Amino acid sequence: MYHKEKSIQIKNSASALYNNLGVLRIAPRRLTYFTVVHANVVNMVSASWDGLNYSHRQLQSKEPNVATSTSLIMQAAFCALPSRDLLVVTSQKGIQIYESDGSIMVYWHALDTPETPTAQAVFARGISAVRENYICVGISSGAILVFDVPSKGSNITLSEVLEEHKESITDMAAECSGSQECIADLVSADDGGNLCVWKSGEEFQLLNNIPGFDMSCSSVKLWKGTVVAGYGTGQIRLYEAVTGILHAEVKAHARWIYSLDIAPFSGLLLSAAEDSLVRVWHLSMTPETNSVEVAHLHNECVTDTQICGAKFCDGDGYAFAVTGYDLSEIIRYTQT
Amino acid sequence: MSSRTLPLLFINLGGEMLYILDQRLRAQNIPADKAKKVMNDIITTMFNKKFLEELFKPQELYSKKALRTVFDRLAHASIMRLNQASMDKLYDLMTMAFKYQVLLCPRPKDILLVSFNHMDAIKDFVKDTPSILSQVDETYRQLIEMYTPLSSGEFQLIRQTLLIFFQDMHIRVSIFLKDKVQNSNGRFVLPTSGPVPHGTQVPGLIRMFSCTGEEVTRLQFNNGGNYTAAIREGSFEIFGDRVTKLGTNMYSVSRPVETHMSGTSKNSAQHAKVSAAPNPLAKEELNLLAKLMGGLEVQKPGNADSGFRVNLFATDEEEEEALISRPDELSYGVINIQATKDQQVNAELAKIMGEFTESGDQSPSASSKGDDLLAMMDGL
Numbered sequence: 001m002y003h004k005e006k007s008i009q010i011k012n013s014a015s016a017l018y019n020n021l022g023v024l025r026i027a028p029r030r031l032t033y034f035t036v037v038h039a040n041v042v043n044m045v046s047a048s049w050d051g052l053n054y055s056h057r058q059l060q061s062k063e064p065n066v067a068t069s070t071s072l073i074m075q076a077a078f079c080a081l082p083s084r085d086l087l088v089v090t091s092q093k094g095i096q097i098y099e100s101d102g103s104i105m106v107y108w109h110a111l112d113t114p115e116t117p118t119a120q121a122v123f124a125r126g127i128s129a130v131r132e133n134y135i136c137v138g139i140s141s142g143a144i145l146v147f148d149v150p151s152k153g154s155n156i157t158l159s160e161v162l163e164e165h166k167e168s169i170t171d172m173a174a175e176c177s178g179s180q181e182c183i184a185d186l187v188s189a190d191d192g193g194n195l196c197v198w199k200s201g202e203e204f205q206l207l208n209n210i211p212g213f214d215m216s217c218s219s220v221k222l223w224k225g226t227v228v229a230g231y232g233t234g235q236i237r238l239y240e241a242v243t244g245i246l247h248a249e250v251k252a253h254a255r256w257i258y259s260l261d262i263a264p265f266s267g268l269l270l271s272a273a274e275d276s277l278v279r280v281w282h283l284s285m286t287p288e289t290n291s292v293e294v295a296h297l298h299n300e301c302v303t304d305t306q307i308c309g310a311k312f313c314d315g316d317g318y319a320f321a322v323t324g325y326d327l328s329e330i331i332r333y334t335q336t
Numbered sequence: 337m338s339s340r341t342l343p344l345l346f347i348n349l350g351g352e353m354l355y356i357l358d359q360r361l362r363a364q365n366i367p368a369d370k371a372k373k374v375m376n377d378i379i380t381t382m383f384n385k386k387f388l389e390e391l392f393k394p395q396e397l398y399s400k401k402a403l404r405t406v407f408d409r410l411a412h413a414s415i416m417r418l419n420q421a422s423m424d425k426l427y428d429l430m431t432m433a434f435k436y437q438v439l440l441c442p443r444p445k446d447i448l449l450v451s452f453n454h455m456d457a458i459k460d461f462v463k464d465t466p467s468i469l470s471q472v473d474e475t476y477r478q479l480i481e482m483y484t485p486l487s488s489g490e491f492q493l494i495r496q497t498l499l500i501f502f503q504d505m506h507i508r509v510s511i512f513l514k515d516k517v518q519n520s521n522g523r524f525v526l527p528t529s530g531p532v533p534h535g536t537q538v539p540g541l542i543r544m545f546s547c548t549g550e551e552v553t554r555l556q557f558n559n560g561g562n563y564t565a566a567i568r569e570g571s572f573e574i575f576g577d578r579v580t581k582l583g584t585n586m587y588s589v590s591r592p593v594e595t596h597m598s599g600t601s602k603n604s605a606q607h608a609k610v611s612a613a614p615n616p617l618a619k620e621e622l623n624l625l626a627k628l629m630g631g632l633e634v635q636k637p638g639n640a641d642s643g644f645r646v647n648l649f650a651t652d653e654e655e656e657e658a659l660i661s662r663p664d665e666l667s668y669g670v671i672n673i674q675a676t677k678d679q680q681v682n683a684e685l686a687k688i689m690g691e692f693t694e695s696g697d698q699s700p701s702a703s704s705k706g707d708d709l710l711a712m713m714d715g716l
Contacts (some may be wrong), residue, residue, distance in 0.1 A: 015499070039503065117339040118339065119491060192487065192489070233537075248543060251539045254539050293548075294555075
């Protein structure tokens with residue numbers, strides 16, 4: 001179903017972090033941007049579709065006015081809003097927002113880091129663009145920061161702090177089907193496996209709280225009102241977002257799941273784990289019976305590699321890319 | 337990232353160090369009483385109360401340089417001496433072994449079982465010495481108190497922090513190559529077969545439910561591997577069967593311990609660049625070192641009869657050659673503390689340490705004391 005293409009070499013190896021691959025497709029310029037985190041550096045590659053041009057850039061998690069701080073980066077992700085694309089980088093010290101090519105930092109938000117380290121780690125993790133103008137970022141305390149983003153310029157403001165989760169946020173995802181009918185706009189996941197479903201607005205509204213089972217949910221997606229969640233046990237669960245009804249449960253992987261992605265136009269689902277496997281599934285909704293079906297389509301094994309990032313490169317799922325711990329390349333696969 | 341990583345890193349690396357030294361002491365036919373003294377001295381220093389107090393405080397992981405310096409000092413806590421090449425090799429083996437154990441742990445929580453395997457072996461080394469034994473027991477209690485309440489996600493954060501520390505290390509270890517757990521490119525073999533972790537089920541099943549919660553369909557799929565059901569869970573108590581073999585002594589069957597330097601420099605160079613920037617954390621690191629050195633007995637100078645040198649290579653020539661041919665990128669940039677200057681250094685440090693503990697409030701005065709320590713280290 002898929003075959004391996006030429007890999008893209010990156011300057012550093014990928015660190016073992018959840019959802020450690022960012023992809024942004026820029027159709028007008030026939031380019032795709034990729035981001036891979038290595039310790040305190042974000043490796044950015046811009047790849048032309050004809051496979052002939054690659055340009056690299058590295059971003060460091062440097063806080064303004066602090067000369068010698070080193071802060072480990074937890075995640076780097078693209079936020080595609082209708083008016084603009086931005087790159088969000090979260091670390092132990094705070095949140096940095098850049099123009100999508102990484103050229104200019106437009107906003108910096110510092111976290112409240114204590115003078116002496118506490119037993120509970122402090123960091124930001126979990127990034128999602130929501131609707132027209134919001135970017136949401138999760139914090140280790142369980143709080144979610146909601147930023148209001150203007151259509152251009154750097155006047156980004158902190159609009160709200162959502163305090164519902166009691167454990168560290170792991171991942172967040174916005175409804176990606178493009179449908180305006182879906183009530184739920186955002187799902188957030190935490191280290192206890194708890195899922196919160198939100199409606200965006202001037203004040204975000206909590207629609208549902210789906211309890212976990214004491215196992216971290218490391219990656220989450222929201223598509224056509226269905227939450228798709230990947231857990232440390234290797235399980236994938238599909239819930240109806242607003243009601244919390246369990247649609248399906250998949251014994252998907254033999255180790256901790258690190259990344260999920262959905263191709264919104266085709267309903268293809270990608271899952272990747274520490275067990276070296278990337279799996280492709282197909283989701284189909286039957287609104288009449290309010291049921292969701294999951295079918296397994298394909299496996300790819302990245303030998304001797306614990307995968308930490310996997311994303312589709314386009315909305316149909318025609319191609320996907322994978323990163324692994326200690327690997328200095330982005331591996332790509334295309335449909336045959 | 338996780339502020340609870342350092343104790344696990346230290347104890348597991350220390351455990352590996354003891355396995356290797358124990359094997360080398362036997363291989364070099366060091367008299368039993370001297371060998372025992374070395375092991376006891378090192379273990380006593382490792383579990384020094386003040387040092388452990390410092391270690392268990394919430395803090396970021398130390399730099400490779402600082403940690404290497406701590407282990408240099410630890411290895412010289414007794415009458416045994418190691419040349420730089422042997423110390424480099426010892427540290428390479430220790431770190432690659434623990435990297436292997438961290439990667440192969442089925443669940444992040446299993447890193448605690450690996451730590452208990454090391455602790456169990458250390459306890460066995462000192463079972464005839466009650467005073468050290470009680471220090472070791474106390475450490476078990478601290479580990480249990482700190483780590484058993486942690487969630488799966490918090491353990492994964494610890495694991496991720498450790499993996500950043502070990503990033504890009506691909507030194508080939510002879511035992512690993514022979515056992516086929518490491519490839520010739522230095523990367524570890526990750527099998528897609530065997531038992532799944534405790535709490536996970538064998539992949540291959542899709543279950544779909546109706547709105548009322550009844551299972552409607554079951555579908556099986558090919559999981560691409562050869563997995564079996566999980567085995568029983570290991571014990572997280574002071575005594576018990578840990579079940580996992582990770583963290584047990586792989587050197588007990590006398591096998592030579594070689595490392596291969598060639599073909600490993602490519603990725604290590606990139607990592608070395610990242611840690612080159614000056615780091616204010618260096619003062620906390622030296623604080624730890626001071627506590628460690630403060631706990632050491634001053635070795636009487638001129639007692640040349642009891643001292644001896646251990647070589648991690650087969651011959652002195654090999655050791656010499658290893659030092660010359662070691663790639664620059666793999667040097668640890670160790671703060672070189674000459675054994676002969678210990679007495680004076682210890683006295684200075686003890687004085688500074690005394691000032692630390694008396695004042696209690698460390699923040700404003702620590703920076704100047706830290707500078708004293710830094711200056712002293714640089715001057716050695």
